[in-house]
Amino acid sequence: MIMENALEEKHKDNAGWAIDADPKNDPTYPIKNRTNEEHKGYTWERPTQQFVDIEVLHSNERPNITSVFGTSTPPSGLSGIIRRQAFKYSENHYGHWLPLILADRINVVEGIVDDLKRGHIPNIFAERGWNAEWKYNRKAAVTKIAVGVALTALLVFRLSKKNK
Amino acid sequence: MLAMNYRGPFRVRVDHKPYPEIMHPEDAIVRVTRSCICGSDLHLYHGLVPDTRVGMTFGHEFIGVVEEIGSEVTKIKVGDTVMVPFNIACGKCAFCKQELYGNCHESNPQATAVGGIFGYSHTAGGYDGGQAEYVRVPYANVGPTVIPEGMDPDDAVLLTDVVPTGYQAAEMAGIQKGDTVVIFGAGPIGIMAAKCSWLFGAGRVIVIDHLEYRLEFVRNYANCEAYNFKSLEDPVVFIKKTTDWLGADVCIDAVGGDAAGNTMQTITGRKMLLQAGSATALHWAINAVKKGGIVSIVGVYGPTDNLVPIGNVVNKGITIRANQASVKRLLPRLIEHVQAGRLNPKGIITHRVPLEEAADAYHIFSAKLDNCIKPILIPPTART
Numbered sequence: 001m002i003m004e005n006a007l008e009e010k011h012k013d014n015a016g017w018a019i020d021a022d023p024k025n026d027p028t029y030p031i032k033n034r035t036n037e038e039h040k041g042y043t044w045e046r047p048t049q050q051f052v053d054i055e056v057l058h059s060n061e062r063p064n065i066t067s068v069f070g071t072s073t074p075p076s077g078l079s080g081i082i083r084r085q086a087f088k089y090s091e092n093h094y095g096h097w098l099p100l101i102l103a104d105r106i107n108v109v110e111g112i113v114d115d116l117k118r119g120h121i122p123n124i125f126a127e128r129g130w131n132a133e134w135k136y137n138r139k140a141a142v143t144k145i146a147v148g149v150a151l152t153a154l155l156v157f158r159l160s161k162k163n164k
Numbered sequence: 165m166l167a168m169n170y171r172g173p174f175r176v177r178v179d180h181k182p183y184p185e186i187m188h189p190e191d192a193i194v195r196v197t198r199s200c201i202c203g204s205d206l207h208l209y210h211g212l213v214p215d216t217r218v219g220m221t222f223g224h225e226f227i228g229v230v231e232e233i234g235s236e237v238t239k240i241k242v243g244d245t246v247m248v249p250f251n252i253a254c255g256k257c258a259f260c261k262q263e264l265y266g267n268c269h270e271s272n273p274q275a276t277a278v279g280g281i282f283g284y285s286h287t288a289g290g291y292d293g294g295q296a297e298y299v300r301v302p303y304a305n306v307g308p309t310v311i312p313e314g315m316d317p318d319d320a321v322l323l324t325d326v327v328p329t330g331y332q333a334a335e336m337a338g339i340q341k342g343d344t345v346v347i348f349g350a351g352p353i354g355i356m357a358a359k360c361s362w363l364f365g366a367g368r369v370i371v372i373d374h375l376e377y378r379l380e381f382v383r384n385y386a387n388c389e390a391y392n393f394k395s396l397e398d399p400v401v402f403i404k405k406t407t408d409w410l411g412a413d414v415c416i417d418a419v420g421g422d423a424a425g426n427t428m429q430t431i432t433g434r435k436m437l438l439q440a441g442s443a444t445a446l447h448w449a450i451n452a453v454k455k456g457g458i459v460s461i462v463g464v465y466g467p468t469d470n471l472v473p474i475g476n477v478v479n480k481g482i483t484i485r486a487n488q489a490s491v492k493r494l495l496p497r498l499i500e501h502v503q504a505g506r507l508n509p510k511g512i513i514t515h516r517v518p519l520e521e522a523a524d525a526y527h528i529f530s531a532k533l534d535n536c537i538k539p540i541l542i543p544p545t546a547r548t
Contacts, residue, residue: 027485031263031332031335031336031485032262033263034262035261037258045256046256047188047190047254047256048190050302056290057286058273058274059274059275059276061276062273062276066270066273066280066289068187068188068252068271068280068302069271069273069280070280070286070290070292071187072219072220072290073217073218073290079217083215087274091275091277091467094468097466097468100214100287101214101437104211104214105211108171108173108175108218110218111218111219122171122177123177127171127175127176127177128174128175129524129525129527129528129530131523132524132528132533132534133527133533136534137533
């Protein structure tokens with residue numbers, strides 16, 4: 001009520017201000033329990049800030065890091081460099097999202113390199129769920145294997161011919 | 165501990181990762197007893213969501229036992245069995261105070277358009293998710309809810325996302341008694357939206373998809389009509405024809421960016437990533453709804469742009485309503501529905517898979533093998 005009175009006071013010289021306002025005209029009902037809290041701006045009492053001991057990229061559409069944040073996989077390597085550049089642009093900009101997709105793809109290669117560095121050879125077939133493909137979709141699995149073998153054989157044949 | 169580990173599009177495995185730690189006084193550590201693979205996890209799995217980093221653990225639908233709590237946690241205690249809403253919400257920001265728990269402003273530094281979500285890329289906050297043995301749960305005074313005595317854990321785990329999202333899809337659709345509701349997508353969310361539409365008084369519920377086993381399932385589970393768009397020359401004309409040429413009162417997009425059915429949308433949205441996923445379902449929803457009708461969107465799209473007939477939205481006077489489900493707001497009502505037997509969430513679970521076999525479960529769900537509707541992952545610690 002205080003906020004409403006202050007609003008009326010603020011607009012008292014604005015003829016007709018809010019004359020057609022209708023609280024029922026609210027397409028957000030019942031999703032939003034409307035109190036117009038946000039009219040007060042970014043003034044709420046924030047939760048305790050999580051200690052920032054890793055690199056957290058934050059959207060430039062907000063002034064700070066949120067009170068809590070995830071600590072999974074901080075940016076690193078070439079993909080990290082690209083992600084840092086991406087966060088110089090807002091969520092409104094392709095300059096933000098397209099480099100992030102590029103970074104995701106580069107990150108896949110980095111993941112394989114990291115695996116190999118740790119002496120782990122990734123089992124790509126198992127990771128792609130080929131056990132299930134073999135069990136439930138064997139015909140398609142056999143076809144894919146046959147096509148793969150044929151293409152590899154062709155490639156090997158061509159390369160060996162070139163080398164001669 | 166064991167945890168699902170994303171390695172790139174269509175590649176995941178289960179690895180040993182460090183146990184999560186309390187990092188904030190309002191954190192809790194939960195030992196996971198059930199987690200689901202969500203249809204929206206497939207958008208991550210397919211590489212459609214920007215800033216999905218290799219090494220992340222997915223999973224935003226899970227329940228478990230509280231193992232540890234931070235110094236400021238007062239609403240739950242060690243040993244409680246809790247369901248954890250997929251939204252990470254502070255309860256203090258202007259949006260949480262208005263029950264927009266899916267739009268919290270203090271849980272996702274990376275993007276302002278979406279609140280924090282467990283295991284859903286850095287675009288949703290960079291949190292490791294619940295497809296693991298243990299998970300860190302921030303703001304434990306707000307989200308986690310003690311599972312009522314006697315509730316089946318399989319019902320409870322579906323109350324963390326699928327049921328609230330399906331219910332909110334129907335709620336946002338503003339369904340009035342007797343309305344014809346058309347739902348695009350017979351995945352878990354579409355199935356639940358169909359079921360929930362009756363709770364709002366729908367007169368007719370029609371589901372459109374292209375997978376016969378799912379259409380058969382939804383016909384039986386939600387007692388509705390279901391049609392295969394591959395057998396319809398044009399799904400929009402079909403809807404017009406079956407509604408006396410006026411269009412549906414309400415259309416719900418329960419598919420999102422992985423939609424099939426339009427070659428151009430598929431190539432530009434799913435293959436080339438020139439748009440934020442394929443918007444076929446949304447396109448059909450806008451064109452199949454009546455003038456002055458309502459389109460409700462719960463399908464997940466990426467953050468860039470989509471090709472939709474926005475001119476028709478204007479010319480038809482369509483109201484579009486959309487949001488991530490506000491799980492905490494809806495839980496009390498949905499628990500009532502489950503306890504009263506009006507909703508039977510666990511009825512959609514088709515696959516119970518050991519966590520260690522997550523790669524197979526993802527592939528089965530993604531490739532729609534073995535008549536999969538909803539897979540859940542069970543960690544070894546919950547199987548003994």
